[in-house]
Amino acid sequence: xxxxxxxxxxxxxxxxxxxxxxxxxxxxxxxxxxxxxxxxxxxxxxxxxxxxxxxxxxxxxxxxxxxxxxxxxxxxxxxxxxxxxxxxxxxxxxxxxxxxxx
Amino acid sequence: xxxxxxxxxxxxxxxxxxxxxxxxxxxxxxxxxxxxxxxxxxxxxxxxxxxxxxxxxxxxxxxxxxxxxxxxxxxxxxxxxxxxxxxxxxxxxxxxxxxxxxxxxxxxxxxxxxxxxxxxxxxxxxxxxxxxxxxxxxxxxxxxxxxxxxxxxxxxxxxxxxxxxxxxxxxxxxxxxxxxxxxxxxxxxxxxxxxxxxxxxxxxxxxxxxxxxxxxxxxxxxxxxxxxxxxxxxxxxxxxxxxxxxxxxxxxxxxxxxxxxxxxxxxxxxxxxxxxxxxxxxxxxxxxxxxxxxxxxxxxxxxxxxxxxxxxxxxxxxxxxxxxxxxxxxxxxxxxxxxxxxxxxxxxxxxxxxxxxxxxxxxxxxxxxxxxxxxxxxxxxxxxxxxxxxxxxxxxxxxxxxxxxxxxxxxxxxxxxxxxxxxxxxxxxxxxxxxxxxxxxxxxxxxxxxxxxxxxxxxxxxxxxxxxxxxxxxxx
Numbered sequence: 001x002x003x004x005x006x007x008x009x010x011x012x013x014x015x016x017x018x019x020x021x022x023x024x025x026x027x028x029x030x031x032x033x034x035x036x037x038x039x040x041x042x043x044x045x046x047x048x049x050x051x052x053x054x055x056x057x058x059x060x061x062x063x064x065x066x067x068x069x070x071x072x073x074x075x076x077x078x079x080x081x082x083x084x085x086x087x088x089x090x091x092x093x094x095x096x097x098x099x100x101x102x
Numbered sequence: 103x104x105x106x107x108x109x110x111x112x113x114x115x116x117x118x119x120x121x122x123x124x125x126x127x128x129x130x131x132x133x134x135x136x137x138x139x140x141x142x143x144x145x146x147x148x149x150x151x152x153x154x155x156x157x158x159x160x161x162x163x164x165x166x167x168x169x170x171x172x173x174x175x176x177x178x179x180x181x182x183x184x185x186x187x188x189x190x191x192x193x194x195x196x197x198x199x200x201x202x203x204x205x206x207x208x209x210x211x212x213x214x215x216x217x218x219x220x221x222x223x224x225x226x227x228x229x230x231x232x233x234x235x236x237x238x239x240x241x242x243x244x245x246x247x248x249x250x251x252x253x254x255x256x257x258x259x260x261x262x263x264x265x266x267x268x269x270x271x272x273x274x275x276x277x278x279x280x281x282x283x284x285x286x287x288x289x290x291x292x293x294x295x296x297x298x299x300x301x302x303x304x305x306x307x308x309x310x311x312x313x314x315x316x317x318x319x320x321x322x323x324x325x326x327x328x329x330x331x332x333x334x335x336x337x338x339x340x341x342x343x344x345x346x347x348x349x350x351x352x353x354x355x356x357x358x359x360x361x362x363x364x365x366x367x368x369x370x371x372x373x374x375x376x377x378x379x380x381x382x383x384x385x386x387x388x389x390x391x392x393x394x395x396x397x398x399x400x401x402x403x404x405x406x407x408x409x410x411x412x413x414x415x416x417x418x419x420x421x422x423x424x425x426x427x428x429x430x431x432x433x434x435x436x437x438x439x440x441x442x443x444x445x446x447x448x449x450x451x452x453x454x455x456x457x458x459x460x461x462x463x464x465x466x467x468x469x470x471x472x473x474x475x476x477x478x479x480x481x482x483x484x485x486x487x488x489x490x491x492x493x494x495x496x497x498x499x500x501x502x503x504x505x506x507x508x509x510x511x512x513x514x515x516x517x518x519x520x521x522x523x524x525x526x527x528x529x530x531x532x533x534x535x536x537x538x539x540x541x542x543x544x545x546x547x548x549x550x551x552x553x554x555x556x557x558x559x560x561x562x563x564x565x566x567x568x569x570x571x572x573x574x575x576x577x578x
Contacts, residue, residue, distance in 0.1 A: 078263065
């Protein structure tokens with residue numbers, strides 16, 4: 001059986017990957033995907049903690065269900081905003097979306 | 103009965119649903135009634151706070167705290183929401199925003215902020231945070247024909263989602279270290295956990311919520327979002343979601359991190375340094391701006407720095423300094439944005455030049471603007487002065503005189519850019535700029551907030567006593 005340690009390392013790796021993607025990529029859709037990766041890393045953390053540290057209590061799993069629900073809402077709104085910008089400007093590269101600069 | 107204590111939340115939910123239905127059912131030319139319904143909803147919810155006064159209890163299976171801190175924040179948010187209805191009324195009509203969508207999003211954002219500020223539970227904090235954030239991303243992009251608005255929404259959405267994910271990772275670590283999502287229960291158990299992991303969790307939480315309040319070094323989205331969003335939305339963002347994130351920082355940090363004997367000093371020093379950098383950066387950069395909205399965005403970064411002074415100075419002093427400053431900031435910042443909206447409603451872009459000769463075009467608005475700026479700088483007898491004085495005293499009491507001195511220097515710097523707007527309003531003639539024709543809603547908002555800035559200054563003792571009474575409850 002995999003130890004708690006293994007799950008935490010996986011989650012930390014996924015989170016780092018997502019954070020790197022969110023900061024280094026310029027395509028808005030890719031950033032959106034990277035954010036989803038970060039949220040799923042959190043879900044692994046929550047479920048692993050619930051399973052190993054508080055067996056019988058489902059708080060962590062319930063938290064993960066809420067995170068999944070919210071992530072879906074966030075993706076829906078995010079895609080709508082990307083669509084709005086694509087319609088207005090014709091690009092979704094965040095480094096080209098720079099009408100405002102100081 | 104539990105349900106009486108969450109009456110405001112119930113009323114807001116119903117108002118939001120009614121607004122969605124009105125949006126679907128009303129003909130386009132009858133949508134003028136929508137803001138009125140939203141305004142009535144906010145007022146009814148304010149009245150619904152009645153049963154919560156003087157209560158100190160947990161309802162809904164220990165998920166929701168009804169105490170004087172949550173009463174403070176719920177009152178603040180409902181009042182801010184009501185003022186947002188007033189200042190956006192004419193603007194929304196003029197710019198042909200989708201009124202039905204705008205007002206129900208405003209109502210749900212406010213509801214999310216209330217949830218966030220009145221709970222000890224990480225799950226509810228997260229849900230409140232996302233309810234308010236997701237609604238506000240859409241609000242930033244309400245001007246569909248204006249590319250800047252879309253750009254503001256995209257930037258706000260991307261940064262905001264990353265911020266939520268980072269804060270959430272911190273929450274999952276707190277849960278892992280303590281086995282509970284209740285912050286009050288978590289405090290004792292965190293003291294037994296390995297300090298390195300507690301610090302890691304704390305850094306994630308601080309980064310996540312730091313992004314939401316916009317403190318340096320997590321401020322980069324603030325100027326673009328504030329400049330691009332519709333001005334009433336900017337006015338709302340600059341006080342509402344900011345105060346809600348501050349409430350979450352207070353609940354989480356004051357309870358579980360600043361309270362740890364071994365780590366408290368290090369956290370406080372870090373927050374003090376971030377406060378100093380935030381105010382200095384915000385004020386110095388604001389000096390360079392010609393767009394008033396962008397200038398006020400940088401000014402809001404500086405004001406977050408001021409509030410952090412109050413947090414760094416905990417726990418020898420109580421929370422009353424931070425809470426008083428939040429209330430003061432809400433009044434004066436909404437006020438100054440109301441004046442900006444008033445000028446924009448005359449069909450001008452919010453550049454400093456648009457304020458030329460305002461004292462001759464609308465003397466009452468110019469005087470109100472001067473009052474708000476004096477308050478933002480911190481000149482007596484306005485509320486801004488008393489609130490800033492409390493922060494200064496808190497810093498001195500915490501043996502951080504250097505921080506108090508930086509606070510004072512920054513107030514002096516801020517005179518520079520605030521004065522540049524006042525100068526063109528009073529000293530330049532109004533040639534070539536249209537006369538001011540103000541709708542009654544925006545005029546009422548400006549006058550109410552200006553009177554509030556002065557009256558709250560005079561009664562600042564009462565506000566202090568009220569906020570101080572909440573401290574023990576939050577610290578319990």
